[in-house]
Amino acid sequence: MADLTNEFVTQIKEAVAQKRPLIIEGSGSKRWYGNVVAGHRTLSTAGHTGILDYDPAELVLTARAGTTIAELEKGLADRGQMLPFEPPRYSSESTLGGVIAAGLSGPARPYAGGVRDFVLGLHIVDGKGDVLKFGGQVMKNVAGYDVSRLMTGSLGVLGLITQVSLKVLPVSLAQSTLCFALSEAAAIHQVNAWSAKPLPITGSVWHQGVLNVRLAGARAAVASAEQQLGGTKLAPEVAAKLWLDLQDQTHAFFGSASAMVGQRSLWRLSLPAIAPAIDAALIPGAQDQLIEWGGAQRWLWSDASPEAIRQLARSLGGHAVLFNNQHAVGDVFDKLPPPLLAIHQRLKNTFDPHGIFNPGRLCQGL
Amino acid sequence: MSEKRQRLIEALSGSLPSANLLWQKEDTAPYECDGLAAYRTLPLAVALPENEAQVQAVLKVCNEFGVPVVPRGAGTGLSGGAMPMQEGIVLSTAKMNQILNIDPLSRRAILQPGVRNLAISDAAAPYGLYYAPDPSSQIACSIGGNVAENSGGVHCLKYGLTVNNVIQVRAVLMDGDVVEFGTEALDAPGLDLLAVMIGSEGMLAVVTEVTVRLVPRPPVARVIMASFDDMTKAGNAVADVIAAGLIPAGLEMMDKAATRAVEEFVHAGYDLDAEAILLCESDGTEEEVTEEIERMSAVLRESGAIRIQVSQSEAERMVFWSGRKNAFPAAGRISPDYYCMDGTIPKKAIATLLNQIKEMEDRYGLRCMNVFHAGDGNMHPLILFDGSDEDQWHRAETFGNEILEACVALGGTITGEHGVGIEKINTMCVQFDEKERDAFFGVKAAFDPAKLLNPDKAIPTLHRCAEYGRMHVHRGQLPHPDLPRF
Ligand SMILES: Cc1cc2nc3c(=O)[nH]c(=O)nc-3n(C[C@H](O)[C@H](O)[C@H](O)COP(=O)(O)OP(=O)(O)OC[C@H]3O[C@@H](n4cnc5c(N)ncnc54)[C@H](O)[C@@H]3O)c2cc1C
Numbered sequence: 061m062a063d064l065t066n067e068f069v070t071q072i073k074e075a076v077a078q079k080r081p082l083i084i085e086g087s088g089s090k091r092w093y094g095n096v097v098a099g100h101r102t103l104s105t106a107g108h109t110g111i112l113d114y115d116p117a118e119l120v121l122t123a124r125a126g127t128t129i130a131e132l133e134k135g136l137a138d139r140g141q142m143l144p145f146e147p148p149r150y151s152s153e154s155t156l157g158g159v160i161a162a163g164l165s166g167p168a169r170p171y172a173g174g175v176r177d178f179v180l181g182l183h184i185v186d187g188k189g190d191v192l193k194f195g196g197q198v199m200k201n202v203a204g205y206d207v208s209r210l211m212t213g214s215l216g217v218l219g220l221i222t223q224v225s226l227k228v229l230p231v232s233l234a235q236s237t238l239c240f241a242l243s244e245a246a247a248i249h250q251v252n253a254w255s256a257k258p259l260p261i262t263g264s265v266w267h268q269g270v271l272n273v274r275l276a277g278a279r280a281a282v283a284s285a286e287q288q289l290g291g292t293k294l295a296p297e298v299a300a301k302l303w304l305d306l307q308d309q310t311h312a313f314f315g316s317a318s319a320m321v322g323q324r325s326l327w328r329l330s331l332p333a334i335a336p337a338i339d340a341a342l343i344p345g346a347q348d349q350l351i352e353w354g355g356a357q358r359w360l361w362s363d364a365s366p367e368a369i370r371q372l373a374r375s376l377g378g379h380a381v382l383f384n385n386q387h388a389v390g391d392v393f394d395k396l397p398p399p400l401l402a403i404h405q406r407l408k409n410t411f412d413p414h415g416i417f418n419p420g421r422l423c424q425g426l
Numbered sequence: 427m428s429e430k431r432q433r434l435i436e437a438l439s440g441s442l443p444s445a446n447l448l449w450q451k452e453d454t455a456p457y458e459c460d461g462l463a464a465y466r467t468l469p470l471a472v473a474l475p476e477n478e479a480q481v482q483a484v485l486k487v488c489n490e491f492g493v494p495v496v497p498r499g500a501g502t503g504l505s506g507g508a509m510p511m512q513e514g515i516v517l518s519t520a521k522m523n524q525i526l527n528i529d530p531l532s533r534r535a536i537l538q539p540g541v542r543n544l545a546i547s548d549a550a551a552p553y554g555l556y557y558a559p560d561p562s563s564q565i566a567c568s569i570g571g572n573v574a575e576n577s578g579g580v581h582c583l584k585y586g587l588t589v590n591n592v593i594q595v596r597a598v599l600m601d602g603d604v605v606e607f608g609t610e611a612l613d614a615p616g617l618d619l620l621a622v623m624i625g626s627e628g629m630l631a632v633v634t635e636v637t638v639r640l641v642p643r644p645p646v647a648r649v650i651m652a653s654f655d656d657m658t659k660a661g662n663a664v665a666d667v668i669a670a671g672l673i674p675a676g677l678e679m680m681d682k683a684a685t686r687a688v689e690e691f692v693h694a695g696y697d698l699d700a701e702a703i704l705l706c707e708s709d710g711t712e713e714e715v716t717e718e719i720e721r722m723s724a725v726l727r728e729s730g731a732i733r734i735q736v737s738q739s740e741a742e743r744m745v746f747w748s749g750r751k752n753a754f755p756a757a758g759r760i761s762p763d764y765y766c767m768d769g770t771i772p773k774k775a776i777a778t779l780l781n782q783i784k785e786m787e788d789r790y791g792l793r794c795m796n797v798f799h800a801g802d803g804n805m806h807p808l809i810l811f812d813g814s815d816e817d818q819w820h821r822a823e824t825f826g827n828e829i830l831e832a833c834v835a836l837g838g839t840i841t842g843e844h845g846v847g848i849e850k851i852n853t854m855c856v857q858f859d860e861k862e863r864d865a866f867f868g869v870k871a872a873f874d875p876a877k878l879l880n881p882d883k884a885i886p887t888l889h890r891c892a893e894y895g896r897m898h899v900h901r902g903q904l905p906h907p908d909l910p911r912f
Contacts, residue, residue: 115772115774116668116669117665117666117668117669117773117774118665118668118772118773118774119668120772140671141671163613163618169612170612173586173590174612174613176618176621177586177589177590186865190861192861192862192865193858193862194862194865196837196838196839197772197837198770198771198772198802198803198804198837198838198839198842199583199770199802199803199804199842200578200582200587200770200799200802200803200804200839200842200843201770201839201841201842202575202576202625202839202841202842202843202844202845202846203839203840203841203846203850203854203857203858204846204854204857204858204862204866204884204885205622205625205626205630205866205869205870206576206589206621206622206624206625206626207622207865207866207869209589209618209621209622210617210618210619210621210622210869212618212621213613213617213618214617214618218617229673230671230672230673231671233671249531252531252532252533253531255533255642256530256531256533256553256554256555256642257554257642258554258642258643258644258645258710258711259642277710277714278710278713278714278717278718279717280711280713280714280716280717281710281711281713281714283713284711284713284714330609330611330612330613330614331610331611332532332534332610332611333532334529334531334532353612356611356612357612377609377610377611378609378610378611379609379611379613379614379615381615393615393616394615395615396615396616397605397606399599399603399604399605400605400616400619403605403619403872403873404616404617406868406871406872406875407617407868407869407872409868409872410865410868410869410871410872411865411868422616422617423615423616
């Protein structure tokens, strides 16, 4: 438990004076994510820790950015609550600040919401060294622009997040996972058809001809949904491991040595859930996808050209992310159309006028 | 008519069908205010574009003339966000009211900005789907206005606000450029500008198309009406329900004054002796609702409810809700005018704030009734006054500001869902310091560098805050009136 805000302010002011950019880091568990930013000094939030306020009846938790997700989850679990967006942790040292700045969410994303849906407020130190507070610790708040959500998923290019208030939720009383043998196209159709019915679905994954669907909620609701959907029920410990492996990307798909050979990269396609199955003749690697979020998140290892993959994702109404940029080439994210890029640049100029924070990590020139 | 105005109207006539441009006083008068009727101004003209290309054309003309534009949906806003400017035009989306597509499989609806909130759920009903955020004004308010205010409703505790239910927004920037915020997927490259657009009160871009998420309509809903003989007990019961791991579909509270006013109006059989009434709803499958209603009833009884009624039919559920849903018109019946506040506080502070409000009622010599979204701490004190009496309006306004300041002091915010607009612009000085307000101006300028889109709303200038500070000194409420406030 230490408040390092003043030290951060000093470091940032020094960096401005010396015109030397800083790389913001929590535990460094997502160092590989985003465009490569090399050769700068690191500002670490790791020592800036502590849960500052948590009252289960408020469904709100406030903590310093360096607090580990593990500590938050432990505190929440003790009171029967959880982080509903299931952030991937990558390491036991993953910090709250990193999770918010990366904006990544787990299997529950389309059902419970993503990180952005649970951020209520935060404090930042901006690129002038000023401490600013946005949002708050209440569920509903429309005073001023939603800067808290602007910071969520910003990969640290606008400011140093020092403190965050999150909405949290109670853990479901019952959980169950059902398994079905289905083709890619049939699985995508089926999950969407089910999602249009009042069923307590909170996760779905398709891989190698098998669809797994997670149900969670009141006991009676889960029991009646099991009846309705059929399929084969997974043993609880097998199911628990499956969803954890997906959340933390420890699932074999993500680490398979055979997949990583040569010039293959891991791509994350963010698509409309009902986008058609991707043709492996067009995009090599598409035959071995892992599909989550009811079809809205499709993973593949491919050596297709980045342009081809991006073009495909865009034509389907989504976008593509070069998720693990191990070959460190080019942009990780899709390019922004000029009017949007201009807005981004002006926002950067407002919050980080000297270009001190994570230059280029989210987008070249930002 | 001034020469500049003449030239502006000529230029606008070139961008719109002639029936879609109003500038005679009798035609523009209906647009002189929104739901906050105490503030009124006649605009130079009112433009009613029918499509995005016409929106672009109107904005380009105004950009060239340096004329401010105030976007307007249905005009039900309660903070003066759509109040016109004397030197500006109003851009109304009333003629852009088409539902462009409903896709039951992907559970999406694509809408023009003027589509009414309830019309979305009506159109989705044949598929067993609906649009969850349900402001009480839903028969009238537009989805464009909902986006601009991040509107909420009775069911937002469980289903989220506008920000949690909108996937993509298409909009036109002041210079006429068309932009898309968000994608058809669940995220987009770059910063989350979609989130910034939502709740931006028409100050960043004119929304021309909105894609929303539809959710399955739960087969069963039942509501508990619980009476309490003590306000503090009722306030604590709200926290107890949540702490028990329950997320009601709605959790609303009415105080005695509100119950009496609505009962006279709707005759729903409300408990008139209760100091407070809680409405606690469960929805889902039959089994789920049965299980939840039992758990909720047990918690409420434990928390000191003196009477618990559970709706036994859909008709009875509607009756239980009728009072809550008609609270505003009921206030209108017992008082010539009412002033609705919108502060949000941590749930644990509900009883404290209600007691503070009681004390303020005596001090300002005005009555106040409370009906609100208790589950998320979003208070709606309705201050009753007579607008024909200048002094009463002045007192109501000061009373309102004091409530909002109390909300901030209790760890909350001045507005949960109605927006700042022109109404709460002064209390923004209490919630945000100069540097934070500067950052807001920076956000505004990032989207609208010319500062022509609904300017002078929501974010107060340093000068305005200094003025507000001086007003406080008059009331003797600042701790160090001798110190400079800026
Ligand atoms: C009786 C009553 C009950 C209410 N109950 C609730 C409630 O339960 N919950 C709640 O949240 N609110 C409630 N409201 C407030 C109001 O209905 C909401 O704020 C609503 O979203 C406003 O929608 P509108 O179409 O009327 O917008 P308007 O009032 O016309 O405009 C509101 C703001 O949106 C901007 N705007 C409108 N359209 C666009 C566009 N296309 N592009 C950019 N900006 C735009 C305007 O400039 C303005 O700043 C209530 C109001 C009344 C009168």
